[in-house]
Amino acid sequence: MATRLNPYISFAGTARQAMEFYKDVFGGTLNMSTFGDMGAPVDADGIMHAMLETDSGYTIMGADTPPGMEHRAGTDMAVSLSGDDAVQLREYWDKLSASGSVQVPLEQQMWGDTFGSCTDRFGVTWMVNITG
Template sequence: MPSRLNPYISFDGDARQALEFYKGVFGGSLTLNTYGDFGGKEAGDAGDRIMHGMLESDSGFTLMGADNPPGTQHNPGNNIAVSLSGEDAGELRGYWDKLSTGGTVAVPLDKQMWGDVFGMCMDRFGITWMVNISEQQA
């Protein structure tokens, strides 16, 4: 899979409804994972909220989104991030190094509970970036 660049939108509890709406607009395939799918009892009341959603349209558009993590504040107008994802670890680590230099790292680039390497940072211009390096299937 080649690396890709696409928008990632944060929601305040209505990510499922929003992403289903966008599926109605753009068509395609929608994948939704909840906090409960990965967090078990730690997810608490947020268990049904969307931890990660991805819409891939037949036209080649990709839109990702999620509900804010439990305990974080939703800030409309500042609710979009840019996601870089793929399997080329060298390429994606290079982007990470450049984007995070002079910025603020919120989640260090490291192996995550879903099996991929993921990190999130805000660059020196205030733009939030998420980098996800997919583990290749054996």
């Protein structure tokens, strides 16, 4: 297997809902394991590991933060989507930003690309860049 770079997102008890949401946005195959599946005595229904592998080649991993560990939603990372397929990237943008908040509207920027930044309803920051 080749080395790959992908986000791994920690959630405060909403990993299942978030990963199912991202599957609705990007499609693909979602696999999830709970703490209970792994024999952990706490938070048996919490997601210990989730991996979404999309048909477009994206991989997103996530998990619920285990009890007793600090969680800082979205403030320590962003997920970047970039490329030249404007139709697909705009569709992703529309779904991600619809129930969240927009920091930078998806529009042409001074460097010639179309770019936007939003935070989805789970507190994750997304940057979308469509090559000009």
